[in-house]
Amino acid sequence: MQQAIEIALSAIDKNEVPVGCVIVHNDEIIACEHNMVEKNNNSTQHAEIIAINKAMKKLNSKYLDACDIYITMEPCIMCAGAISHSKIRKVIFGCYDMNNGCIEHNGKIFSKIKTNHTPEVIGGIEIEKCQKIIKDFFANKRKDND
């Protein structure tokens, strides 16, 4: 999770929403990404999507069933869907997202909706650090807009 936090922090200067994501395979980090919505001018370029695509390319496999994903924030519906399709084994995330998070909120994708694959999920890891990154980012954004 420390690596995911660091990559999230590195997104701030690039004006990307600071969410970081790391995918681990056999104790090795095979993808470490932050959101790239602004750089790629594409609203679907969340950290998880970029990391999943990278990991599949690296392993030359359409499934990541021997991989775990670490994310600084609870994933949205799109990313939870991509995690399910990829058959990722375990999802470890930092802070909760009351607005767009959909694992513990908004539909509770993995517990209430039928999906192809349901990963093990652990939320709330390094919750304070992860929450602070996002809170500070949006507080500064508001200040800039005042």
Add this chain to the structure above:
Amino acid sequence: MQQAIEIALSAIDKNEVPVGCVIVHNDEIIACEHNMVEKNNNSTQHAEIIAINKAMKKLNSKYLDACDIYITMEPCIMCAGAISHSKIRKVIFGCYDMNNGCIEHNGKIFSKIKTNHTPEVIGGIEIEKCQKIIKDFFANKRKDND
């Protein structure tokens, strides 16, 4: 929808699940794609995801709010999430998907779950043709495996 059906049919020979997707902007088709899971060895490469990425690149815009999307089958959770992020105006789809579809089934994403953007949705267009493409594909798959 006819174009989406044609691109779906063209996927069969490539052994891709035949779902087709077209994105229209100002009466012009700017993306016309089928699933590429097998070719790209990536389980997230659904027709909708590929088409949305292509359309954003073509319009050089992270939002597709002046676009409509035509899909031969009800989208899954991941694709419905991507449609919401992209702010696509209208979703027109063919047959329903009781297993993975999540607009009229499985969570009813756009009516029951809070999303950033809720498009207008019309389902069941050319339903018989669209259903037959998928049914025949999986029937032939089963025959090949017998």
